Amino acid sequence: MVIYFSGTGNSLAIARKIAEATNDQVIPLMEAVKLDLSGEARIGLVYPSYDFAPPPAVQKLLPKLRVNLQAYIFVVIDCGAQVGISSWFARHVFKQMGAKVAFCDKIRVPDSAGIAYKRNPNKQIWKFTKYASRLERIIDDIKNNRSAIHYGGWSLLGWISINTSFGQKMIKAFKPAANPDKCIGCGTCARVCPVENITMQEREGAKPIAVTGDNCTTCLACVHFCPHQAMQLGKTSVEKSWQYHHPEISLKDMIRK
Numbered sequence: 001m002v003i004y005f006s007g008t009g010n011s012l013a014i015a016r017k018i019a020e021a022t023n024d025q026v027i028p029l030m031e032a033v034k035l036d037l038s039g040e041a042r043i044g045l046v047y048p049s050y051d052f053a054p055p056p057a058v059q060k061l062l063p064k065l066r067v068n069l070q071a072y073i074f075v076v077i078d079c080g081a082q083v084g085i086s087s088w089f090a091r092h093v094f095k096q097m098g099a100k101v102a103f104c105d106k107i108r109v110p111d112s113a114g115i116a117y118k119r120n121p122n123k124q125i126w127k128f129t130k131y132a133s134r135l136e137r138i139i140d141d142i143k144n145n146r147s148a149i150h151y152g153g154w155s156l157l158g159w160i161s162i163n164t165s166f167g168q169k170m171i172k173a174f175k176p177a178a179n180p181d182k183c184i185g186c187g188t189c190a191r192v193c194p195v196e197n198i199t200m201q202e203r204e205g206a207k208p209i210a211v212t213g214d215n216c217t218t219c220l221a222c223v224h225f226c227p228h229q230a231m232q233l234g235k236t237s238v239e240k241s242w243q244y245h246h247p248e249i250s251l252k253d254m255i256r257k
């Protein structure tokens, strides 16, 4: 079973490729926590690095997985560049459960948070040049149940991100909100939000508006998939040409089932 968490489809695309090669099922983390996985001989996790750490939703849900302690467990982190503490976190959680992560690696992809730093993710498509061969090697290792921890170390930046008020402030800085002049309440954002944190609120004399709750995991799916470019980060609105999703992943793939 390949379990994923994804905002703009990078992790989903990787999870799918691995599952295709290993004949495994792909399932979102939000669904996997509801299952008893004690019969699974191979369990994979694919998720991104956000602020040098796993997304808050992954931090919260990973310890809730009920896995076969003897399973071959692998973790693949996708990121713009730095995994930080992301893979170490999974190793730590599984160790506490009495299981062991056998394989960890990272893969570089366009940075979905580039929109906050004036770096257009669509201009980072060059990262896909090395992606295919690296993913092929990762898949070969996983298919053969190889043990290797390529990127699995502890990181101070990741620790700060998870454990300090500075880290929490960084996370809040990425919480999107709807621009009242642009939002027409179509609900796309609510449907792609993996943690069901967005609701539509009625407005007098105007179409409904999307309202983000307190459970935002900062995946930016709502920003990147909004058909009206109405979701913004603080005062930063996002042009259509800056909206990014993995080229093999569509809006339909990202809609919560």
Ligand SMILES: Cc1cc2nc3c(=O)[nH]c(=O)nc-3n(C[C@H](O)[C@H](O)[C@H](O)COP(=O)(O)O)c2cc1C
Pocket (backbone or CB within 6 Å): 005, 006, 007, 008, 009, 010, 011, 012, 047, 048, 049, 050, 051, 052, 053, 078, 079, 080, 081, 082, 083, 084, 109, 110, 111, 112, 113, 174, 218, 219, 220
């Ligand atoms: C809020 C946020 C913070 C991020 N922080 C990092 C980071 O610290 N290091 C990094 O290399 N990439 C970072 N990224 C980029 C993502 O890891 C990368 O784009 C990832 O592939 C997104 O996966 P997804 O499409 O499955 O959500 C960040 C992205 C977001 C949305």
